[in-house]
Amino acid sequence: MSSLKLAIVGGGSTYTPELVDGFARLRDTLPIGELVLVDPAADRLELIGGLARRIFAKQGHGATVTTTSDVGAGVAGADAVLLQLRVGGQAARDQDETWPLECGCVGQETTGAGGLAKALRTVPVVLDIAEKVRRANPDAWIVDFTNPVGIVTRALQNAGHRAVGLCNVAIGFQRRFAGHLGVAPELIRLDHVGLNHLTWERGVTLLDAPGATTGREVLPELLGGFGKEIAADLLLPQRVIERLGVVPSYYLRYFYQHDAVVAELKAKGSRAAEVAAIERQLLELYADPALDTKPELLGKRGGAFYSEAAVQLIAALLGTGGGTSVQVVNARNAGVLPFLPDDAVIEVPAAVDAAGVRPLPQRPVEPLYAGLIAAVTAYEHLALDAALHGGRDRVFDALLAHPLVGQIELADQLTDRLLAHNREHLAWA
The missing domain is CATH 3.90.110.10 (Lactate dehydrogenase/glycoside hydrolase, family 4, C-terminal)
Structure with missing residues (x-):
């Protein structure tokens, strides 16, 4: 069985060692020969790349680990590309979880107005990365972990990319x-x-x-x-x-x-502040050259079982998992x-x-659930339109359609706050 090349865009994430641990443990299912970590944050890449090499070595895995800030170079020749981005970092997440509360709405990074803000920041960046993947290797699978997964995956698929989304729920x-x-x-x-x-x-x-x-x-x-x-x-x-x-x-x-x-x-207070504190501690741990396993603290970062889910999915897509x-x-x-x-x-x-x-075929969905699914799907359609084409009116429409907003005055207030907090990340704002 030939070894595979995988690239993780957003490889400087403190979560990456969880994935690396799964890749090392489940090598028979997913035989990786090269893992490329791609991230613009060179300092974090150095820490995460070093720990990834030590985890592989500890478990007797022969894969090479390389790091780069160049997306095109990093994904060249990759059989699968994993996307785990956070445009704006934990600071943007903290805002997503804060300003909606000023209007009496849930502040959350994937749901409601905060989730829309994240989608607006993220979709253009992900589509740019996906085009680089397509130019480097049009047969590569793109596995999207990046939230909001539904909207981001829809953007990728509508643009003709070979993409699938994955969540750990x-x-x-x-x-x-x-x-x-x-x-x-x-x-x-x-x-x-x-x-x-x-x-x-x-x-x-x-x-x-x-x-x-x-x-x-x-x-x-x-x-x-x-x-x-x-x-x-x-x-x-x-x-x-x-x-x-x-x-x-x-x-x-x-x-x-x-x-x-x-x-x-x-x-x-916001979950982002809690996660930021955990990340600071994790980076200190990762800097220890004696550390060669994922630390227990990483379990508090979120994303339990992602590595197992990722290995199962990628192995099936690449034909190393033993059939359907x-x-x-x-x-x-x-x-x-x-x-x-x-x-x-x-x-x-x-x-x-x-x-x-x-x-797989699904039995009819009960009205209690189908109604909410349909409403949120309509919101996601409008959210993607706003992410692709910009404009205050499109943002307002998406918020008005969202079941957690749905009122003109509230949608107006949230639109103003969303734009005020995200102008640096929105080319059209």
């Missing part, structure tokens, strides 16, 4: 449910439906064997035996989960308990959810192999 549920039941994660298959950060687990199948097509439904058993723990993980009332008979993603809090979350966020596998990804709708446009990006289980990504 589904694999996190798979791991937690497996832990509750005392079974291997590979035996758990999710009936996971919705959009990125707007999903519900409508069923959980305990497979008869790994990779099997048969098994039994265990969601009622999970809710009956572990409802309290599941509700606590999601910070949602147990009675609501029991009433619905599904497990919503954590991000449904922002819709189901909007005002309570706003009050909570005003009291506790079923994985939850962000992919083009193409009629799977008939109440959405074909070019919408949905998050559902899909058959993944070297031939590509094919979302």
Whole structure:
């Protein structure tokens, strides 16, 4: 089996060692010969690149690790390119999580007005990178971790790129449910439906064997035996989960308990400030030449199980994972959810192999969920239009369409604040 070349754009992220650890542990599934870390921050690249080499060496992995700030050079010859960007860094995230609260709206980096700000900053940058990938190697897969994943992946796919989006919500549920039941994660298959950060687990199948097509439904058993723990993980009332008979993603809090979350966020401060403090500590740890494993502190950074999800996805796409596998990804709708446009990006289980990504057929989505999915999809369409073409009116339209905004005066106030805080990142503003 020939070794592969992978590139991580945003490789200077403090999160990269989590991916490297997964690449090293799962080398038989994804045989990497070269890993290129691409990032404009040379100082961080030096730290992360050094730790990546030590992690590989510690685990006896022979891959070479190179670093560069040149995207075109970094992605040349890559079989897959992973995107994990944060345009504006944690400072921009802190703003996304702060100024919406001034208007009584959720301040969050992927949802609501803050999520729109991130999309506006991010989409043009990602599309520029993707064009460089296409020129360097048109057959390379682009795997997008960059939030908001649904909007960014839709932008990539609409521009004709070979792209798929990935989030860790589904694999996190798979791991937690497996832990509750005392079974291997590979035996758990999710009936996971919705959009990125707007999903519900409508069923959980305990497979008869790994990779099997048969098994039994265990969601009622999970809710009956572990409802309290599941509700606590999601910070949602147990009675609501029991009433619905599904497990919503954590991000449904922002819709189901909007005002309570706003009050909570005003009291506790931004997650960005907390993450920035963790990142400073991580960079100090990474600078230690004796460190050759991912530190425990990295678990508090977020993104649990991303490395496993990434390896599974990339291995399937590049044909090293042993045939077709079923994985939850962000992919083009193409009629799977008939109440959405074909070019919408949905998050559902899909058959993944070297031939590509094919979302599996879905049973009809209940109106309680379909209505919100449709509304947020319409917002995402308008958000992408604003990101591609700019203009205050397009930003206002996207905010007016968002279920967490939806009022003229509020959309006006949020539009003004969004533009004021993001002018340096928006060429048209």
